[in-house]
Amino acid sequence: MKKLIIISLFSLLAFSCQQKETVDLIIKNAKVYTVNSNFDTMESFAVKDGKFVSVGSTTEINKKYASTHSIDAEGKAVYPGFIDGHCHFYRFGLQLQKVDVTGTKSYDEVLQKLVDFQKEKKLPFITGRGWDQNDWEVKKFPTKEKLDNLFPNTPVAITRVDGHAMLVNQKALDVSGITADLKVEGGEFIKEKGKLTGVLIDNAMDFVKVPSATKKEQIQALLDAEKINFSYGLTTVVDAGLGQETIELIDSLQQTEALKMRIYAMVSATQQNLDYYIKKGIIKTDRLNVRSFKVYGDGALGSRGAAMKKPYSDRENHFGALIFSPDRYKEIARQIADSEYQMNTHAIGDSANYLMLKTYQEVLKGKTDRRWRIEHAQIVDQPDFDMFKNVIPSIQPTHATSDMYWAEDRVGAERIKGGYAFKQLLNVYGKVALGTDYPVEKVNPFLTFYAAVARKDLNDYPKNGYQMENALTREETLKGMTIWNAYANFEENEKGSIEAGKFADFIMLDQDIMSIDINKVPKTKVLETYLNGEKVN
Secondary structure (H helix, E strand, O other): OHHHHHHHHHHHHHHHHHHOEEOOEEEEOOEEEOOOOOOOEEOEEEEEOOEEEEEEOHHHHHHHEEOOOEEEOOOOEEEEOEEEEEEOHHHHHHHOOOEEOOOOOOHHHHHHHHHHHHHHHOOOOEEEEEEOHHHOOOOOOOOOHHHHHHOOOOOEEEEEOOOOEEEEOHHHHHHHOOOOOOOOOOEEEEEEOOEEEEEEEEHHHHHOOOOOOOHHHHHHHHHHHHHHHHHOOEEEEEEEEEOHHHHHHHHHHHHOOOOOOEEEEEEEOOHHHHHHHHHHOOEEOOOEEEEEEEEEOEOOOOOOOOOOOOOOOOOOOOOOOEOOOHHHHHHHHHHHHOOOOEEEEEEOOHHHHHHHHHHHHHHOOOOOOOOOEEEEOOEOOHHHHHHHHHOEEEEOHHHHHHHOOOHHHHHHHHHHHHEOOHHHHHHHHOOOEEOOOOOOOOOOHHHHHHHHHOOOOOOOOOOOOOOHHHOOOHHHHHHHOOHHHHHHOOOOOOOOOOOOOOEOOEEEEOOOOOOOOHHHHHHOOEEEEEEOOEEOO
């Protein structure tokens, strides 16, 4: 009898084990921030065929599922893979192949970096990015004389950190055919006493004939950018402004699994690209989503190219500039509105924000769930905030903590109240898409989190935070880096949270950014990054 009971129990146990579903991966004993509609925290989840199949307690998951690959998180925090809502992934990769002058504290330091770079590389045309005169003791645009002396026979073109100004030497001007009498719309050739200083603003930069990257350099740029992004827990990036050739290269690399990063591509809104992609329709794979156009409304605040309703406070009778005429923006918006594509417009100054919001209103009458976006929404006039009710604010928290030292000088004490107003924008629309705008800022998403919540720099300045009435909560910030970004990309049903049926994109951190001292957040490290349940970092 005893033997019969033992056999029966063994049979029951064996039958029970057979009933468990075999999955590819189980994560257990974690603190899982699901970022679902209830913002639940769980302990465990199972992954099969690249997707989450179930989320629950460790006991529940162990009861239902079996796997040869099970990871005990030992209480560590697990989050959905981060999404960068606005960056320049491809451009960042290209920059890794060029001279980097980011963080330089003087023009002389920039020049020294150029000299050191050229000694090593010996290039026929020196290019780079990252200078910011606002970080220098003399906060004025540089001029090209020293550059001419150091590089009389080698063209040099280095872009300002925001991508809206460029410093070139005389050789670069000569090979590009740029003279002092050349005219430009939507930009400026900075002059002193009628002579070119070497600084070009916005559309003026297009006249510089910089050599194109080779195919090999383009591929390497994408792979280098992917590696760094994965190391920071980014599993999807929104690349704000790509051409057809680059998009097709990305697609081909993804199809062969050479490039794994998920990319939401904003197509640069040239007329050629508008005609081609609208006719072609939305392009959607598991890794690539092409369904939006990137339009430039104006320039940047740091280079005084942002279009303002009233003159800059620190430059008499200067208003910045729109890139195109108001009528051209309406033409572009109408063409996009008649398609399935999304329109995402760079707007920094209060005039640019107003014009684009008004344009959106006019062309979208009667059209629902278009999710058109304003990228940056940096300085908004108080009466214009309500126009964001049907427009997604796509904002970059580290812009506030990078610009706070000088932004009020540009626009004055009254206008700055509508600057970097993240909470106010959130309260109007109900969601915000959060990004970095790298390489203008750093790739690190933990700096995004810190800047949104603490609104301080890494030196704990200002002590009580910058315009704290517009700080976001930790929950709002995490949503803005995950599910709200997915929503802004029409992808909320496939990513942005840890829920059954969604792509198994998740990360494990060395500390819990939702509970630790906020000042410790910038030092957070990503222990592991998973895409489709596969470890990629």
